[in-house]
Amino acid sequence: MSCGSRPPLKAMNVSDHPASRNRLLSLLPPTEFEDLSKIWEFVPLGRGDVIANANAPIDHIYFLCSGIGSVVTAAKDGQRAEAGMVGREGFCPTSAAVGGSISIHEVLIQMPGDAYRIPLDAMKSTLGDKPAFANLLARFIQTFATQISYTALCNANYQVDQRLARWLLMCHDRVAGNEIGLTHDFVSSMLAVRRPSVTNAFHILEGMKLVFAERGRITIRDRKGLEDFAGSAYGEPEQEYRSLIGAL
Numbered sequence: 001m002s003c004g005s006r007p008p009l010k011a012m013n014v015s016d017h018p019a020s021r022n023r024l025l026s027l028l029p030p031t032e033f034e035d036l037s038k039i040w041e042f043v044p045l046g047r048g049d050v051i052a053n054a055n056a057p058i059d060h061i062y063f064l065c066s067g068i069g070s071v072v073t074a075a076k077d078g079q080r081a082e083a084g085m086v087g088r089e090g091f092c093p094t095s096a097a098v099g100g101s102i103s104i105h106e107v108l109i110q111m112p113g114d115a116y117r118i119p120l121d122a123m124k125s126t127l128g129d130k131p132a133f134a135n136l137l138a139r140f141i142q143t144f145a146t147q148i149s150y151t152a153l154c155n156a157n158y159q160v161d162q163r164l165a166r167w168l169l170m171c172h173d174r175v176a177g178n179e180i181g182l183t184h185d186f187v188s189s190m191l192a193v194r195r196p197s198v199t200n201a202f203h204i205l206e207g208m209k210l211v212f213a214e215r216g217r218i219t220i221r222d223r224k225g226l227e228d229f230a231g232s233a234y235g236e237p238e239q240e241y242r243s244l245i246g247a248l
Contacts, residue, residue: 018042019116021065023089023245024136032130039126040116045069045109051117052093052107060117061096064088067113068174070190071148072106081155081192084147085110087174089241089248090140096120097127097137110190111171111181139244147237158233160193161201165230167191168211168218173238173248178220184213205229 014033019040020026025033045051045067052058054074062069064087071084071092083105086092093103101120118126127134154163167190171180188198202218205211210226212219220226227234241248 019063019065021088022063022091022116023248024091024140025063025116027132027136027246029132032133035130036118036126036133039122040118042114043117044114045112047109047112049109050106051109051115052103052105054103054106056103058093058096058101058103058120060119061091061093061123062107062115062117063091064113064115066176067109067115068111068171069107070110072108072190073104074106079192080189082190083151084144085170085174086144087113089174089245090144091137094137094141094144096123097134097141099124110186111175136245143237143241143244146240150233150237154233155192160191160197161204162230162233163191163193164198164201165205165210165226166234168205168220169223169226169230169234172220172223178223180218180220181216182218183216 014020014026014028014030017033017037019037025036028036045064051060051062051069054072066088068085068087069092070082071086072080073083074080091097092107093105095103154166164187167187168180171182172178184195184198184202188195191198202211202213205226206213208225208229210222210229212221238248
């Protein structure tokens with residue numbers, strides 16, 4: 001090396017950056033990760049924050065690093081139900097990755113956390129020269145479509161207690177530790193069932209010593225037992241994610 005030349009810059013160490021807490025971002029090549037770091041911004045997410053409105057323009061794409069977002073379908077007559085959920089394993093709204101500019105779903109933060117977000121225009125302009133990023137987004141869209149399809153299957157064919165078990169397992173996949181900070185009212189809204197039905201379902205799970213529910217907090221006591229109780233209601237979308245992307 002000549003005395004006047006500069007040493008090559010080292011590629012960014014992805015694992016050292018807090019954005020790597022998002023599973024998709026953690027899998028990016030250092031060069032793509034570094035390029036994206038120039039256009040994203042860090043944002044805290046509070047419970048009840050709406051980061052995408054139904055049938056409204058998309059402003060940003062969010063890569064959650066902690067917390068959980070509920071992807072909600074809302075009918076014109078006011079009926080609402082959760083179609084899916086997203087946490088540190090993915091991003092939302094998913095339509096932005098395939099050229100969409102309108103979100104069909106509302107995305108509501110059910111558990112507070114934080115995220116890195118990218119403006120929609122910047123997202124669209126950067127996908128063409130970042131093949132690894134585009135590929136990861138496409139893989140996640142497939143896994144999320146699988147999750148939504150199983151939500152529809154479970155809502156049509158499984159009892160409320162099994163649906164609740166599945167939902168709690170999905171939340172548990174996306175949080176650190178065994179505590180989930182949610183109320184029965186919120187759970188009933190997301191499962192689209194009456195509050196008494198959710199309370200009865202919790203009583204069943206508590207009686208089996210699978211969970212402990214108190215005001216505003218649910219503790220997972222027996223993960224394996226909860227999976228056994230949920231049966232076929234839980235597991236296929238999670239396996240799809242592991243096959244296409246890796247561990248949740």
